[in-house]
Amino acid sequence: MNTLPKNWRSIKSYLQRDIHALKGQLIVGDSFTPSYLFDGIEFRGIQLASDENMLPDSMKGFAPVVSGIAQSHAQVTIKQNGYVIYQTYVAQGPFVLTDLYPTTTSGNLEIIIKEADGRERRFIQPFSAAPIMLRKDSLKYSLTMGHYRSPYSHSRKPYFFQGTLIYGLHNNLTAYGGVMLSRDYQSMVLGSGIDLGNFGSLSFDATHANTQLLSDKKSQGQAYRLQSLKALSLTGTHLTVAGYRYSTKGFYDFDDANHADNLNGNNRLFGRINKKSKLQVQVNQILGDFGGLYVTAFQQDYWGQSGHERGLGAGYNMSLGGINYGLNYTYSRTPDSGNHDQLFSFSVHVPLDRWLKNSWASYSLTSGKNSPTSQQVSLNGTVLEDNNLHYSLQQSYTNQGDGISGNIYTGYKGAYGRLNAGYNYQHHGRQLNYGVSGGIVAHPYGLTFSQELGETAVLVRAEGAKGVKVANNTGVTTDWNGYAVVPYASSYRKNRVALDPHSFADDVDIDINTQFVVPTKGALTLANFQTRVGSRVLMFLSYQGQPVPFGAITTLEKPHDLDKSNSTIVSSEGQAYFTGMPTRGKLQVKWGFQNAKTCLANYTLPEKQTLSGHPLSGIYTMKVNCE
Incomplete structure (x- = not known):
């Protein structure tokens, strides 16, 4: 039995503070420099930089889309600057990763596809944000001091200072x-960006x-x-970058300057060498009812x-x-040797909702220059009331090597985390393979287990109300004490947090089941439900043999005070309706x-009338004499 080494690697550990007056963040610790002008690097030190999350959505930056073709149930790992920033498993056939958020906004991504039989394919995807443009009088800045943290042991790790400034001179x-x-x-770098109207936008800079x-x-x-950057709205063409x-x-x-003398073969492949030129293009074409092309x-x-060093990816979907239906093609070529690889795939996805709710069947065919031809059929879907159990069954056939193969996968997303298992x-x-992931939050009211937290989260407090669902958040329910964590909240944006009234127990009442919160970046914000x-x-209240008068105010007494939140007005015939009443x-x-x-x-409430301890109607009815 092989025992794999276990290790822990933190991408960045830091203290962070909003500086609202400067629309920025102060960070002390391990982090990455912004990469508007220079390629982003990891450092340990102090940084003050503008935060685009404080800007309107229309002014926020972009994240690259990574696409490729897997020849089997494969593990996809994405590295930036030598660090793993993303890892997932994909099914055989074409895949597109759209939830990737790199640590910087430009540079090279190293994509590693590890097939089920252990084979690895690697390629580089350079990426860059759209041309640098700001509105008139808008400002984007960064000031960083610290020492460089390289993942390579033989690299130089000097102290440095970096400062950048971007300013909108005109519209x-x-x-x-x-x-x-x-x-x-x-x-030093100097440059400018210009809006050319119907001709798009353009930026140019020079660095010495x-x-x-x-x-x-x-x-x-x-x-x-x-x-x-150019978008041709009439033809549906988007020349993204x-x-x-x-x-x-x-x-x-x-x-590169801090380890350029320590090159080896692998480093030469992945850019640890004196770069000469780089050209990159991304084009999307919308074809209306006939699908889209990229x-x-x-x-x-x-x-x-x-x-x-070349790379090409193309696809058509409709x-x-x-x-x-989908057609996809990828091509990659390494320098020096001139070796290249190419893969082609065809896929079909058929919804099965008529026969099996929330399910679909898929077929894919994959063939490559240096790879065998493989075919795969699969059945995927979600079950349970909240669709929080996902399943996948796949069967593959390859004309060389492995022959028949397959896998079964299931993943459950619950209130306390995510469980997954596969064979x-x-x-x-x-x-x-199996795994478990989740979060633990310590807060003034105790300890709460949750799903993966993300950077910003919302703490739901509905004290005493257990098992209440949080709407539009799969698997998120309050724990035994009435607390839950909503992960991946949007910072500096209004977040709607709603409790599903259909999940309230018979003995739970919440007058207002929806709240709006605006968390700051990295914060845990409280949504407190009464x-x-x-x-x-x-109750039918009587006083001296007569019903209590209409309009009387009735309030539950607490040990040393009145519970004004549990107060009601008497209606006709002395009727008073209460919720949340003790025995x-x-x-x-x-x-x-x-x-x-x-x-x-x-x-004193009557004895239990059902096995659940509540009356058949859900409401106790009783006569009470007031003295």
């Missing part, structure tokens, strides 16, 4: 600049860098970058290295009669001019 003109300073590296390499060799050079960068032979960015492509060249089988072995836990009671207690009744008349009524 269609933005200027920006920045500096990066350390003992052995100094660089002086570098002293690890070998004490001195070098200097320049890099020039051009980016454009088109970028080109050229660097002279002596130019190094900060990351193309992403890049080419990167290096000084002192022949050949090109829906006909509720059935979804894979193929020609050369079997594999069982609950009344107890029985529902309809026994005392009522204070007042009426007349300035409440001159007062009486007290002691009550």
Whole structure:
């Protein structure tokens, strides 16, 4: 039996504080520099930077979309700057990852696809935000001081200072600049972005860098970058990003400069070398009823290295009669050797709601230049009242090697976390995998277990109301004490938190079941619901043999005070309706001019009338004499 090494790696540990006056965040600890102008790097130190989450949604940045083709039930790992920032399992066939949020807004993503038989395929996807543009008089800034944290043991880890500033000079003109300073590296960037109206938008900048390499060799050079954005609304074409960068032979960015003399074969493959030029394009074409088409492509060249590093992804998707069809193609090529790989896939997804609710069947065919042809059929769906149990059954056939293989997977999303388990089988072995994930929140009222928290969350407090569902949040219900955590809340945005009244127990009443909260970034914000836990009671109150007068105010007494939240007005014939009533207690009744008349009524609820302890109607009915 093989025992795999266990390790723990924290991407970043830090203290964070909002600076509302500056629309920014103060961070002390481990984090990443912003990458508007320079490629983002990891550091340990202090940073003050504007936070785009405080801006309107229309001004927020983008996240890259990673697509590819898996030849089996595969693990996809995405690294940035040597660190794992995303990992998931995908089914055989084409996949698209849209929930990726890299630690910076530009740079290279290393995508590793590990197939079920252990084979690995790696490729690079450069990404960059749209051209740098701000509205008139808008400002984006960052100030960072600390020391560089590299994942590579032989890298230099100097102290540095980085400052960037972007300012909207006019509605269609933005200027920006920045500096990066350390003992052995100094660089400066200047540039501008311009809105060209019907021709889209364009940004251009130039960077000069002086570098002293690890070998004490001195070098200097320049890099020039051009980016454009264009959407052709009439044709439905969206040229999301088109970028080109050229660097002279002596130019190094900060990351490469600190380990450029420690290159090995693997590092050369993934950009640890003197970059020369990079061209990247992303295009989406909407075809109306005929679906949509996308193309992403890049080419990167290096000084002192022949050949090109290239990548191409293309796909076509359409829906006909509720059935979804897809064609996908990927191509990758490494420099020097000129080796390349390409994969093609066809897929069909058929909803089965007519026969099996919330389920669908899929078929995919995958074939590649250096890969066998494989076919897969699968059945997927969700069950349970809240659709929080997902299942997947897959069967595959490959014309070489493994032959027949398959897997079964199920995942349950509950109030206290997520559970998943899977079983894979193929020609050369079997594999069982399982996992559990969740969160633990310590707060002034105690300890609450939850699903994965995300960066920002909401603490629901409905004291004493257990098992209450939080609407629009799969599997989130209050615990035995009435607390729950809503994960992945939107910071600086109005979040609606609603409790499902159909999930209230017979002895729970909540007058207002919806609240709106606006959390700050990284905060745990309280949504406090006023609950009344107890029985529902309809009383017929009498005083001196006559019904208590209409309009009298009746209030439940607490040990040392009145429970004003549990107060009602007497209607005709002395009727008073209460919720959240204890088994026994005392009522204070007042009426007349300035409440001159007062009486007290002691009550004890009748014995249990059903197995659940509540009357058949859900309401106790009783006569009470007020003295």
